Amino acid sequence: xxxxxxxxxxxxxxxxxxxxxxxxxxxxxxxxxxxxxxxxxxxxxxxxxxxxxxxxxxxxxxxxxxxxxxxxxxxxxxxxxxxxxxxxxxxxxxxxxxxxxxxxxxxxxxxxxxxxxxxxxxxxxxxxxxxxxxxxxxxxxxxxxxxxxxxxxxxxxxxxxxxxxxxxxxxxxxxxxxxxxxxxxxxxxxxxxxxxxxxxxxxxxxxxxxxxxxxxxxxxxxxxxxxxxxxxxxxxxxxxxxxxxxxxxxxxxxxxxxxxxxxxx
Amino acid sequence: xxxxxxxxxxxxxxxxxxxxxxxxxxxxxxxxxxxxxxxxxxxxxxxxxxxxxxxxxxxxxxxxxxxxxxxxxxxxxxxxxxxxxxxxxxxxxxxxxxxxxxxxxxxxxxxxx
Numbered sequence: 001x002x003x004x005x006x007x008x009x010x011x012x013x014x015x016x017x018x019x020x021x022x023x024x025x026x027x028x029x030x031x032x033x034x035x036x037x038x039x040x041x042x043x044x045x046x047x048x049x050x051x052x053x054x055x056x057x058x059x060x061x062x063x064x065x066x067x068x069x070x071x072x073x074x075x076x077x078x079x080x081x082x083x084x085x086x087x088x089x090x091x092x093x094x095x096x097x098x099x100x101x102x103x104x105x106x107x108x109x110x111x112x113x114x115x116x117x118x119x120x121x122x123x124x125x126x127x128x129x130x131x132x133x134x135x136x137x138x139x140x141x142x143x144x145x146x147x148x149x150x151x152x153x154x155x156x157x158x159x160x161x162x163x164x165x166x167x168x169x170x171x172x173x174x175x176x177x178x179x180x181x182x183x184x185x186x187x188x189x190x191x192x193x194x195x196x197x198x199x200x201x202x203x204x205x206x207x208x209x210x211x212x213x214x215x216x217x218x219x220x221x222x223x224x225x226x227x228x229x230x231x232x233x234x235x236x237x238x239x240x241x242x243x244x245x246x247x248x249x250x251x252x253x254x255x256x257x258x259x260x261x262x263x264x265x
Numbered sequence: 266x267x268x269x270x271x272x273x274x275x276x277x278x279x280x281x282x283x284x285x286x287x288x289x290x291x292x293x294x295x296x297x298x299x300x301x302x303x304x305x306x307x308x309x310x311x312x313x314x315x316x317x318x319x320x321x322x323x324x325x326x327x328x329x330x331x332x333x334x335x336x337x338x339x340x341x342x343x344x345x346x347x348x349x350x351x352x353x354x355x356x357x358x359x360x361x362x363x364x365x366x367x368x369x370x371x372x373x374x375x376x377x378x
Contacts, residue, residue: 044289046310046321053324150320157313
């Protein structure tokens with residue numbers, strides 16, 4: 001004899017592809033904005049232009065990924081609606097990219113760790129079983145390859161430069177290292193996407209990433225922080241649990257669009 | 266001031282401490298706009314080494330996509346004529362019409378010249 005059971009109303013299936021697109025788009029929107037904060041303040045004119053260039057590339061990539069996210073979501077939101085009218089808890093970027101710029105060494109270390117992640121991720125995504133994601137990834141990969149050349153070269157120059165530049169970039173690496181595991185956390189979304197071949201297997205990607213990072217860090221005469229510097233707690237970004245820095249940044253990023261909705265210029 | 270400035274330190278101050286303009290060597294940049302076209306002088310920039318110069322050249326002179334090839338040359342490697350040379354170097358040709366091909370009339374009957 002069976003007892004009557006309550007059939008729970010099934011939760012709507014999680015839209016994994018939407019989550020993936022938001023993660024890709026938000027990483028780039030947030031980091032692009034951070035880099036844009038250097039505009040007019042970089043150490044020299046040439047680097048000012050270079051950082052603004054990377055910022056614009058990332059903004060362009062964010063536009064593509066968020067536009068597609070809006071299409072997949074199917075609620076009529078375009079990339080601007082997603083960028084300007086979501087709250088911090090709805091952002092899916094990793095914590096690494098929202099960290100404030102600090103000094104130039106800190107910005108470069110943050111950029112380098114992200115750029116290597118971007119190259120290995122976009123390279124894998126360019127073979128995604130989703131044709132749309134594969135196309136967007138292939139387009140962004142070309143830019144990411146240049147970005148990592150830029151930030152990697154700076155890691156070498158700063159690490160193997162003066163005592164002061166070495167000390168600063170080493171300290172940045174030590175400080176940022178705890179944010180890197182989050183880049184490769186295989187949560188439910190990532191695991192399901194990997195099974196479907198839409199997104200790559202993250203643990204394998206992590207190993208690839210670390211090989212490249214280790215090589216450049218070694219050549220830059222820097223020391224890779226020990227794994228004990230990883231923090232298991234610093235990985236809330238993908239589910240909307242951000243550091244306080246994101247809210248402040250979004251206030252600046254969103255104020256104009258929110259003050260003048262629909263304004264054209 | 267602490268060793269590592271935090272986000273509240275004006276970035277301009279940090280920047281000035283890192284690389285005052287003019288410390289790095291100057292490089293001349295040449296860009297090519299199409300296959301077979303000459304590399305033309307586009308301008309100059311500061312960089313620490315050749316790879317750095319190439320990257321800066323890409324960002325400063327090639328970011329809008331009209332360039333297919335770049336050369337960078339240390340400015341110090343260029344030997345240039347000086348303004349004082351202008352007379353002896355360039356004037357002698359000006360008043361000698363026979364140095365120009367237009368001076369010579371092509372004889373009647375010559376074809377395929």
